[in-house]
Amino acid sequence: MPARPLNRICYVEDDEDIQRIVRMSLERVGKMTVAVVGDPTQAIAMITEFNPDLVMLDWMMPVMDGPTLFRQLKLRPETSALPVVFITARASQPDLDELKTLGAAGTISKPFSPKDLPDQLRAIWAALP
Amino acid sequence: MNHSTTANGTNTGLEVSTHAVEAEIRDRADPQQVLADRVAQLYRQMPIAIAATFIAGLIATFELQGRWLKELVLIWWGLVVAYSVAASLLLYAYHRSADKVTTAPEWLRWLGIAALGNGASWGLAGGVFFRSLSDEQQVFLAFLFAGMASVGIPVYAASWPIFALYAAGILGPFFYVLLTFGNRLFVEIALLVPLFYVINVAIAYRLTHVFHSGYRLRHAYGKLAQDHRLLNQRLERQLVELKEARRQVEASGRKLALFAERAPIAVLELQPDGTVAEVNHAAEILFGYAAAELVGGPVKKLVLAEFHDEFEHIWQQLLSSRESIAGLKIRNPRRDGIELTCEWTVTPLVNFQKDVIAVIAQGRDVTAQLEAERMKKEFTSTLSHELRTPLTSIIGSLQLINSGVMGDVDKEVGELTMVAERNGQRLLDLINDILDIEKIESGKVTLAPEVMRVDELVRESLVLNKAFGERFKVSFQSQGDIPQRQVHADRKRLLQVMTNLLSNAAKFSPEGGIVEISTEDAGPNVRIAVHDRGSGIPEAFRSRIFGRFTQADSTATRQKGGSGLGLAICKRLVELMRGRIGFDDRPGGGTTFWFELPRRTA
Numbered sequence: 081m082p083a084r085p086l087n088r089i090c091y092v093e094d095d096e097d098i099q100r101i102v103r104m105s106l107e108r109v110g111k112m113t114v115a116v117v118g119d120p121t122q123a124i125a126m127i128t129e130f131n132p133d134l135v136m137l138d139w140m141m142p143v144m145d146g147p148t149l150f151r152q153l154k155l156r157p158e159t160s161a162l163p164v165v166f167i168t169a170r171a172s173q174p175d176l177d178e179l180k181t182l183g184a185a186g187t188i189s190k191p192f193s194p195k196d197l198p199d200q201l202r203a204i205w206a207a208l209p
Numbered sequence: 210m211n212h213s214t215t216a217n218g219t220n221t222g223l224e225v226s227t228h229a230v231e232a233e234i235r236d237r238a239d240p241q242q243v244l245a246d247r248v249a250q251l252y253r254q255m256p257i258a259i260a261a262t263f264i265a266g267l268i269a270t271f272e273l274q275g276r277w278l279k280e281l282v283l284i285w286w287g288l289v290v291a292y293s294v295a296a297s298l299l300l301y302a303y304h305r306s307a308d309k310v311t312t313a314p315e316w317l318r319w320l321g322i323a324a325l326g327n328g329a330s331w332g333l334a335g336g337v338f339f340r341s342l343s344d345e346q347q348v349f350l351a352f353l354f355a356g357m358a359s360v361g362i363p364v365y366a367a368s369w370p371i372f373a374l375y376a377a378g379i380l381g382p383f384f385y386v387l388l389t390f391g392n393r394l395f396v397e398i399a400l401l402v403p404l405f406y407v408i409n410v411a412i413a414y415r416l417t418h419v420f421h422s423g424y425r426l427r428h429a430y431g432k433l434a435q436d437h438r439l440l441n442q443r444l445e446r447q448l449v450e451l452k453e454a455r456r457q458v459e460a461s462g463r464k465l466a467l468f469a470e471r472a473p474i475a476v477l478e479l480q481p482d483g484t485v486a487e488v489n490h491a492a493e494i495l496f497g498y499a500a501a502e503l504v505g506g507p508v509k510k511l512v513l514a515e516f517h518d519e520f521e522h523i524w525q526q527l528l529s530s531r532e533s534i535a536g537l538k539i540r541n542p543r544r545d546g547i548e549l550t551c552e553w554t555v556t557p558l559v560n561f562q563k564d565v566i567a568v569i570a571q572g573r574d575v576t577a578q579l580e581a582e583r584m585k586k587e588f589t590s591t592l593s594h595e596l597r598t599p600l601t602s603i604i605g606s607l608q609l610i611n612s613g614v615m616g617d618v619d620k621e622v623g624e625l626t627m628v629a630e631r632n633g634q635r636l637l638d639l640i641n642d643i644l645d646i647e648k649i650e651s652g653k654v655t656l657a658p659e660v661m662r663v664d665e666l667v668r669e670s671l672v673l674n675k676a677f678g679e680r681f682k683v684s685f686q687s688q689g690d691i692p693q694r695q696v697h698a699d700r701k702r703l704l705q706v707m708t709n710l711l712s713n714a715a716k717f718s719p720e721g722g723i724v725e726i727s728t729e730d731a732g733p734n735v736r737i738a739v740h741d742r743g744s745g746i747p748e749a750f751r752s753r754i755f756g757r758f759t760q761a762d763s764t765a766t767r768q769k770g771g772s773g774l775g776l777a778i779c780k781r782l783v784e785l786m787r788g789r790i791g792f793d794d795r796p797g798g799g800t801t802f803w804f805e806l807p808r809r810t811a
Contacts, residue, residue, distance in 0.1 A: 095598060095602070097599075097602035097606075098598070098601055098602055098605070101601075101602060101605040101606055101609065102605075104609055104614075104615070105605070105609060108609070108614040108615065109609075109612070109614050140594060169593060169594045169597040169598055169601070190597050190598065190601045191597055191600055191601035191604055191605065191637060192601065192605070193604075193605070193608055194605045194608050194609045194612075195608055195609075195612045195614075
């Protein structure tokens, strides 16, 4: 478990409504600092700038999907150590297993409960080495 | 030299084998039959013996009566007549006898006695009369004896011992009389008598053997002829059967050909080297080639070029294993270039030497079916994503409002957002259930079974569903102590089953009701049961309660919520875990829903 509490979250999601709900959930319920990115191609720049504790990725996005972005993050030295959590409405078990082996910190399935989302993230954070 | 030796050798071999065959044939004769034939031959000759004895006896009586004691001659004549009568009676009895075969030895014995009597009567004449007769009469008598003895040879030829007895009867006393007559000439003649006797018996012995072997051959031939007849009959029967079998084979061949010809699936007969030998009409239509364009050419013409290596591999495997392969999906180009995917069953035909003589390939076009499957999969996947994403926003927003983190809202607004959230959740449950049952029914659910304790599962499900029960003002209680039992099952899926049964029980229980959960052993299984005090299951609904989209009536659906898929999912999940599910009426009202899973012995 990391020494500091989970505070800074960067969320990459193309759906603006869900962006808003997640932001409110994490800020209001979880009292965390949130940065949201709508365009996955801008994500790496934003993540580098924002320097989050944890990155949340949507699975299905136009132009670049979550797993692709995830692999790119893993390739870059400045982002490779960041814990990444997937939020997904669909993903077969083999897909999830593959991501686990690639180093995803966890997955949260859609629809999630905004009341519980901060606790779910903290549980994943607590399970990290 | 060499040549002649070889020829000689061959000849000898042939002779030996001919002898062997003859001996073998003779041995087939039935000895009893052969004896019966010999006895019959002897009895056939009997009239000659009787007549000869009677006539010769009459002449002798006439010749002797003046010279000798008349009474003695008449007594002798009486003996001759007695013999003739007795022998005639014997002959008559023999002819009347029904079974001449098994009784043959007895008839032979009687004939022997008669022959001895005949011979002895002549011997008596020699012994009694010879001494006192004149020279001429002695010559007459000696001539008569010699004649009678020699007549015996053909008469008794079929049995030399009888001839020996008969001749001994005649010549024995005569020999004695001649030897003791006191005349040197007679002594010399007497000494010749045994010699002639032995010679005559030897001739009779030879003749007996000739008869014997003749009769044996006759019987062997008869038997051979019968065997031959039987063999012919059997061959004829077999010929008829063969013709019938051939007719049936031809008929079934025509039937098979008809099946292949008219079948809606493509049928190809291939040679072991991969050359097309024959195709049916369906194959012509499917691939757009005329039969003549395919026959004689390589079957690879019907396989997409980039799969030729793979095809070669499968073909070799087929030829070496000689076992048919089913469900083989191969991409086949049509004549017009359009690609088909066909599912093939390939069956090698082998002969008695286990050589593959042909390969029959039966294929059907599954291109459209595969496309339909792909579209269904895509649709399901779209449904799951495109419906869940907006629902995430709807339910999420409402939850944030209802949780109060956004600040207080007006009481009536709050009630409405609660209604909206609850119904959003219902819609989500329905979508999840539909996706779930699609997944289960298409066999895409993979279980993660583990060894788990049933009591822990029950406790966990009670905790998880407590809140749901409270919504309907129903409490869940376990009935007595839950025994510690282990099952091999998927924990998540089993919790899903429990949640379904508990929420159903809560929905259909009266307010303030108690739903009880029990666990008990049921044979080799563990039975987990959920007992409610609801209104029971209507009779008309019982048979389809585990079907899809079923609820007792639509009013209940509206009141209680739920997709009507819950029990269908439960049944399929329990069965996937090799268990069973059911329900019973509960004494005192209400229903018990239960499921059983195979118990694991610790």
